[in-house]
Amino acid sequence: MEQLHFITNLLNLKDLNITLIDCLDQGTHKELLAKLDYQPPQCPACAGKMAKYDFQKASKIPYLEVAGFKTLIKLKKRRFKCKDCGKMRVAETDLVKKNHQIPVILNQKIAQKLIEKLSMTAIAEQLSVSTSTVIRKLKEFQFKTDLNFLPALMSWDEFSFKKGKMSFVAQDFESGNLLAILDGRTQATIRNHFLCYHRKIRERVQIITMDMFSPYYDIAKKLFPNARIVLDRFHIVQHLSRAMNRLRIQIMNQFERKSLEYRTVKRYWQLILQDSRKLSDKRFYRPTFRMHLTNREIVQKLLSYSEELKHHYELYQLLLFHFQEKQPDEFFGLIQEALPSALPLFQTVFRTFIKDRDKIVNALELPYSNAKLEATNNLIKVIKRNAFGFRNFDNFRTRIFIALNIKKEKTNLVLSRC
Numbered sequence: 001m002e003q004l005h006f007i008t009n010l011l012n013l014k015d016l017n018i019t020l021i022d023c024l025d026q027g028t029h030k031e032l033l034a035k036l037d038y039q040p041p042q043c044p045a046c047a048g049k050m051a052k053y054d055f056q057k058a059s060k061i062p063y064l065e066v067a068g069f070k071t072l073i074k075l076k077k078r079r080f081k082c083k084d085c086g087k088m089r090v091a092e093t094d095l096v097k098k099n100h101q102i103p104v105i106l107n108q109k110i111a112q113k114l115i116e117k118l119s120m121t122a123i124a125e126q127l128s129v130s131t132s133t134v135i136r137k138l139k140e141f142q143f144k145t146d147l148n149f150l151p152a153l154m155s156w157d158e159f160s161f162k163k164g165k166m167s168f169v170a171q172d173f174e175s176g177n178l179l180a181i182l183d184g185r186t187q188a189t190i191r192n193h194f195l196c197y198h199r200k201i202r203e204r205v206q207i208i209t210m211d212m213f214s215p216y217y218d219i220a221k222k223l224f225p226n227a228r229i230v231l232d233r234f235h236i237v238q239h240l241s242r243a244m245n246r247l248r249i250q251i252m253n254q255f256e257r258k259s260l261e262y263r264t265v266k267r268y269w270q271l272i273l274q275d276s277r278k279l280s281d282k283r284f285y286r287p288t289f290r291m292h293l294t295n296r297e298i299v300q301k302l303l304s305y306s307e308e309l310k311h312h313y314e315l316y317q318l319l320l321f322h323f324q325e326k327q328p329d330e331f332f333g334l335i336q337e338a339l340p341s342a343l344p345l346f347q348t349v350f351r352t353f354i355k356d357r358d359k360i361v362n363a364l365e366l367p368y369s370n371a372k373l374e375a376t377n378n379l380i381k382v383i384k385r386n387a388f389g390f391r392n393f394d395n396f397r398t399r400i401f402i403a404l405n406i407k408k409e410k411t412n413l414v415l416s417r418c
């Protein structure tokens with residue numbers, strides 16, 4: 001008896017009415033035979049006296065692994081019969097909730113694993129339960145939107161849920177908590193979501209950071225009258241360097257394929273895009289040129305091939321300089337001045353910049369960016385990749401909320417939700 005009690009302790013079987021009878025080795029898994037029995041309770045129907053009757057056919061309860069083996073508890077439950085009205089009743093245990101087949105402890109384990117970045121099928125496999133059990137657990141997590149709160153600083157971005165289907169995501173800039181994940185990114189979707197907040201709450205928002213995606217500007221202005229839009233610095237620079245790179249390719253294609261010009265402009269593309277202040281002065285042997293050159297000297301050679309390349313390279317580098325030194329007046333002064341003589345590729349970018357001038361100036365003057373939300377977005381991608389077959393957007397969203405908003409809190413809190 002002592003020994004068995006010790007085992008029930010080890011298995012965390014807290015119900016003292018459960019007695020272990022045997023443990024069978026089934027090769028692939030262990031089977032614990034157990035009995036649930038206690039003194040007859042009062043009849044729930046007539047409050048009369050009940051008596052012990054027989055045992056129910058053993059119910060199979062999947063349990064946590066024991067010593068590395070999948071484990072199944074075969075629990076025989078006592079049946080009671082009322083002496084007065086004849087009603088039957090099955091013994092109850094807190095091991096498994098009434099009308100449930102999964103032990104409470106296993107449910108807690110599922111909740112824990114949902115926080116980790118595991119696919120739902122992997123969780124089901126590890127705990128020997130069905131995927132639908134895991135999904136049912138997932139659905140128990142409810143994330144209510146607090147309509148009385150919006151942060152002063154907010155970040156907006158998007159990610160793709162399925163091929164060609166974009167979703168909208170908003171994050172509290174300071175706490176990093178997710179505020180919204182929306183199934184779609186249309187103006188209507190975003191408006192419907194944020195209009196749930198009272199105007200007074202929306203007026204508290206001071207800053208919204210976002211990357212370059214103009215359809216968001218209008219809706220942001222309308223919904224958040226006091227908010228200033230801050231474009232992400234990284235994306236602004238990316239815009240510029242993309243134009244520079246396209247221009248490099250255009251010029252490269254004017255040369256013969258086998259010429260030195262073509263081959264070197266192709267090969268050293270990164271040096272052209274790189275901040276010229278950071279070009280290395282170390283000299284190495286360069287097989288393409290058949291001589292020893294520093295990176296800076298290579299750039300000089302490339303620029304000597306084309307006046308247009310040289311002109312735009314210098315313009316690009318100067319813009320980068322003003323941008324990194326946070327000099328908006330010089331940055332836009334240069335753009336205005338260069339616009340008429342620039343190649344169409346650059347003109348397009350310049351016009352976009354002029355149109356979004358205030359948002360770019362904000363980016364240069366304020367210390368906010370979309371970097372934190374980009375990190376969140378990477379996590380979302382990991383979840384998406386690991387959770388093959390999220391056909392249902394709601395389940396996907398819940399999983400993201402669990403992974404991102406709960407992770408920061410204590411696991412205890414999650415367990416208390418069960």
Ligand SMILES: [Zn+2]
Nearest residue numbers: 043046082085
């Ligand atoms: Zn009765």
